Amino acid sequence: MSFFTKLRDRLTRSSAKIGEGLDGIVEAAPQAAEPAPAPVPAPAPGLVGRLFGTTPAKPEEPRRALDDEMLEELEDMLVQADLGVDTALRVTANIAEGRMGRRLSSTELKELLAAEIARIMTPVARPLPLYPKKPQVVLVVGVNGAGKTTTIGKLASQFRAAGKSVMIAAGDTFRAAAVEQLQIWGQRAGVPVMVAAQGSDPASLAFDAMSRAESEGADLLMIDTAGRLQNRQDLMEELAKIVRVIRKKDPTAPHNTLLVLDATTGQNALNQVETFRQLADVSGLVMTKLDGTARGGVLVALADRFGLPIHAIGVGEQIDDLDAFDADDFARALVGL
Numbered sequence: 221m222s223f224f225t226k227l228r229d230r231l232t233r234s235s236a237k238i239g240e241g242l243d244g245i246v247e248a249a250p251q252a253a254e255p256a257p258a259p260v261p262a263p264a265p266g267l268v269g270r271l272f273g274t275t276p277a278k279p280e281e282p283r284r285a286l287d288d289e290m291l292e293e294l295e296d297m298l299v300q301a302d303l304g305v306d307t308a309l310r311v312t313a314n315i316a317e318g319r320m321g322r323r324l325s326s327t328e329l330k331e332l333l334a335a336e337i338a339r340i341m342t343p344v345a346r347p348l349p350l351y352p353k354k355p356q357v358v359l360v361v362g363v364n365g366a367g368k369t370t371t372i373g374k375l376a377s378q379f380r381a382a383g384k385s386v387m388i389a390a391g392d393t394f395r396a397a398a399v400e401q402l403q404i405w406g407q408r409a410g411v412p413v414m415v416a417a418q419g420s421d422p423a424s425l426a427f428d429a430m431s432r433a434e435s436e437g438a439d440l441l442m443i444d445t446a447g448r449l450q451n452r453q454d455l456m457e458e459l460a461k462i463v464r465v466i467r468k469k470d471p472t473a474p475h476n477t478l479l480v481l482d483a484t485t486g487q488n489a490l491n492q493v494e495t496f497r498q499l500a501d502v503s504g505l506v507m508t509k510l511d512g513t514a515r516g517g518v519l520v521a522l523a524d525r526f527g528l529p530i531h532a533i534g535v536g537e538q539i540d541d542l543d544a545f546d547a548d549d550f551a552r553a554l555v556g557l
């Protein structure tokens with residue numbers, strides 16, 4: 221199954237919210253009396269519809285003239301779908317430009333919205349950059365439960381498949397369960413996981429991991445970190461120390477600092493970006509759990525607000541449920557096209 225198909229099939233909670241929202245907005249208008257179209261067989265729902273072609277031929281779609289009231293409804297719906305007020309306003313204004321009074325069908329509105337979303341997201345859709353530097357050090361940060369371990373495992377597996385040698389350091393040394401999870405993912409991905417005694421200094425583990433990655437000529441070293449935001453000062457010091465220590469080995473490291481965000485937290489993801497940017501030099505984002513939420517619109521808000529690269533998105537718990545972020549695919553899947 222292509223990742224786009226998977227994305228479309230799993231983003232349904234978000235896309236239902238937006239797609240059905242748009243249908244509702246257009247259909248809310250009294251429809252002009254038009255000759256009733258000949259009845260058509262109801263399109264097969266879901267799977268069958270998807271198996272046999274694209275969009276089923278539609279009878280004449282309802283239309284609604286674009287006016288202030290409709291724009292307001294559109295704006296509200298986008299805010300509800302977690303695009304955030306600023307982004308919703310901008311998107312709506314762009315859709316309105318030069319189109320006031322035009323009678324739009326829901327499909328046309330979806331196309332317009334998808335184009336606006338893709339326009340916002342195209343500049344940030346950038347895969348994790350790979351450098352010739354060995355080892356390339358990728359620091360992975362994010363709150364507990366955001367999906368850091370899972371993301372590291374999935375990325376490690378993909379890099380391995382692409383012929384890279386990868387090592388993982390289990391830098392959340394306080395939580396035995398977190399270390400265990402990472403070891404399981406390391407096994408699945410066929411990648412060594414360096415661990416340290418429970419409660420030991422993560423920076424010292426990071427230093428040892430750097431030494432080993434250098435001596436073994438690894439291409440990539442991914443370092444997991446703790447996500448205890450309850451004590452921000454401690455976490456900031458811990459992350460700063462890891463960075464200081466690995467820079468003793470390589471002054472240009474870490475080469476990437478990935479912030480992993482959980483889509484189900486909706487608007488809270490924006491606060492997490494603000495916070496982690498103060499704690500670490502975040503260079504890019506990965507968003508997980510887009511499959512389990514109606515709040516996928518938050519990714520548009522993130523792109524619009526911060527402009528940070530979005531390297532990958534996760535749509536499930538399996539090893540191949542993570543892929544590079546594609547702006548057009550995401551925009552179309554999100555609006556239900």
Ligand SMILES: Nc1nc2c(ncn2[C@@H]2O[C@H](COP(=O)(O)OP(=O)(O)OP(=O)(O)O)[C@@H](O)[C@H]2O)c(=O)[nH]1
Nearest residue numbers: 364365366367368369370398508509534535536537
């Ligand atoms: N549905 C879904 N679940 C995911 C996805 N990514 C991660 N998960 C699940 O989210 C839970 C937390 O993921 P972890 O990778 O353990 O998160 P973490 O940030 O490492 O959390 P700690 O180990 O607590 O620091 C696990 O049950 C994962 O299986 C995703 O894209 N979709």
